[in-house]
Amino acid sequence: MRFLPHTDTDRTAMLETMGLSHIDALFADIPDEFHLERGQLDIAEALSEAGIVRKFTKASEKNRNATNTRYFLGGGTYNHFVPAVVDYVISRGEFLTAYTPYQPEISQGTLQALFEFQTMIARLTGMDVSNASMYEAATATAEAALMARRVTRKSRVLMAGSVNPRYRAVTANYLSRLDGTYEEVDMGCFGTDLDRVIAAIDAQTACVIVQYPDFYGSVYDLAPLRAACDAAKCLMVIAFSDISAFALIEPPGAMGADIAVGSGQSLGIPMGYGGPHLGLFTCKQKYVRQMPGRVCGMTHDVNGKRGFVLTLSTREQHIRREKATSNICSNQGLMCTAAATYMTLMGDAGLATVADHSAAALQSLVSLLPAHVTAASGAHYNETVLSFSDDAARQRFLAAAQRNDIFAGIPLERIEQAADRRHLLVATTEMVEKADISNYLTALEAAR
Numbered sequence: 001m002r003f004l005p006h007t008d009t010d011r012t013a014m015l016e017t018m019g020l021s022h023i024d025a026l027f028a029d030i031p032d033e034f035h036l037e038r039g040q041l042d043i044a045e046a047l048s049e050a051g052i053v054r055k056f057t058k059a060s061e062k063n064r065n066a067t068n069t070r071y072f073l074g075g076g077t078y079n080h081f082v083p084a085v086v087d088y089v090i091s092r093g094e095f096l097t098a099y100t101p102y103q104p105e106i107s108q109g110t111l112q113a114l115f116e117f118q119t120m121i122a123r124l125t126g127m128d129v130s131n132a133s134m135y136e137a138a139t140a141t142a143e144a145a146l147m148a149r150r151v152t153r154k155s156r157v158l159m160a161g162s163v164n165p166r167y168r169a170v171t172a173n174y175l176s177r178l179d180g181t182y183e184e185v186d187m188g189c190f191g192t193d194l195d196r197v198i199a200a201i202d203a204q205t206a207c208v209i210v211q212y213p214d215f216y217g218s219v220y221d222l223a224p225l226r227a228a229c230d231a232a233k234c235l236m237v238i239a240f241s242d243i244s245a246f247a248l249i250e251p252p253g254a255m256g257a258d259i260a261v262g263s264g265q266s267l268g269i270p271m272g273y274g275g276p277h278l279g280l281f282t283c284k285q286k287y288v289r290q291m292p293g294r295v296c297g298m299t300h301d302v303n304g305k306r307g308f309v310l311t312l313s314t315r316e317q318h319i320r321r322e323k324a325t326s327n328i329c330s331n332q333g334l335m336c337t338a339a340a341t342y343m344t345l346m347g348d349a350g351l352a353t354v355a356d357h358s359a360a361a362l363q364s365l366v367s368l369l370p371a372h373v374t375a376a377s378g379a380h381y382n383e384t385v386l387s388f389s390d391d392a393a394r395q396r397f398l399a400a401a402q403r404n405d406i407f408a409g410i411p412l413e414r415i416e417q418a419a420d421r422r423h424l425l426v427a428t429t430e431m432v433e434k435a436d437i438s439n440y441l442t443a444l445e446a447a448r
Contacts, residue, residue: 073407075425108308118131124251137261137263156180164215213241217427264277268342394423
């Protein structure tokens with residue numbers, strides 16, 4: 001409500017109904033010494049509605065955000081462009097207020113949107129089947145670990161140290177209340193030594209969870225890990241933060257993933273201060289009955305007309321009780337619709353263009369770095385780590401960037417506490433233009 005609608009006449013009528021002569025009588029139970037006399041509080045005079053709008057609009061212009069700065073932040077949430085039609089579609093009442101589609105006869109629109117979403121996510125990740133959906137990437141990663149335990153009937157979970165620290169923390173928290181073991185494997189500087197993970201696999205390992213591209217943006221061959229998982233009869237789980245990568249590089253399915261999980265935020269969903277976002281969960285067909293969440297399917301009625309139904313609800317406590325595969329009790333259906341709308345609009349070519357521009361922007365930035373700043377070695381998609389000589393040099397740059405309205409990157413220790421205090425995690429998307437990169441490099445030179 002944008003204003004108080006009660007007039008003096010309204011207030012007088014309410015007091016008369018209560019048998020009171022003055023509003024102060026409503027507070028008679030509060031001792032007098034706690035009452036404030038009128039004028040004791042230094043409160044400005046009331047403004048008109050138009051005046052309030054002007055005041056707060058002016059104040060909001062002081063906020064710096066991705067729309068009025070140069071933006072190089074990533075770490076799991078990315079500044080991709082969201083076409084206006086996405087917001088239009090999900091703002092329609094049919095989708096905005098839709099609940100779990102238990103009754104297909106009245107939920108065909110929602111079910112079809114979810115079915116199309118599943119189909120496109122399965123294609124983009126190269127996996128057999130997708131659910132519809134999870135809360136966000138961290139809980140999806142934890143659910144993948146639980147699913148791998150059910151499938152293999154083993155209890156040991158290995159987590160690569162290059163997986164997003166937030167995904168690792170949530171998974172560790174999930175598994176800490178259960179029997180079995182959870183271990184994180186240090187992969188060396190910026191997480192590129194896959195041999196350490198392979199060496200840690202044993203006969204009790206249920207799954208190995210790696211991120212691709214990893215938290216530091218690195219892209220590397222997972223074939224040796226796939227072979228090691230086959231030898232130990234454990235599952236390979238691939239996590240990801242920016243699914244737009246798979247319009248450019250090999251998707252998890254092509255890398256041999258048994259389960260692939262991650263974030264769908266890059267698919268037409270704004271950053272939104274960290275949420276609501278979208279958790280993606282895909283797997284091979286043979287594991288579908290152990291997959292958490294729900295799966296929508298297409299069928300035909302007795303008259304041969306196409307229809308959509310909720311095919312699998314394996315997580316439902318009220319259906320399966322103690323046999324439920326998950327405690328996830330809802331999904332991000334509205335975010336699924338946003339993602340489906342975005343992917344439909346962009347198509348294969350549009351998604352490839354987004355990925356090409358995102359990767360090219362990072363390559364351009366890295367290729368022009370001054371000598372006193374180095375980027376992590378190896379192949380990267382749209383994210384990497386920049387290293388300075390020391391924290392003082394980094395702080396000088398961050399101060400210069402702030403003065404020039406540049407969100408220059410995430411100090412690595414803010415997300416990964418053990419990180420050296422001279423690193424910046426930097427990401428680019430199709431929203432980063434040549435002028436933005438030029439401004440970034442100018443700030444780097446000014447902070448030598």
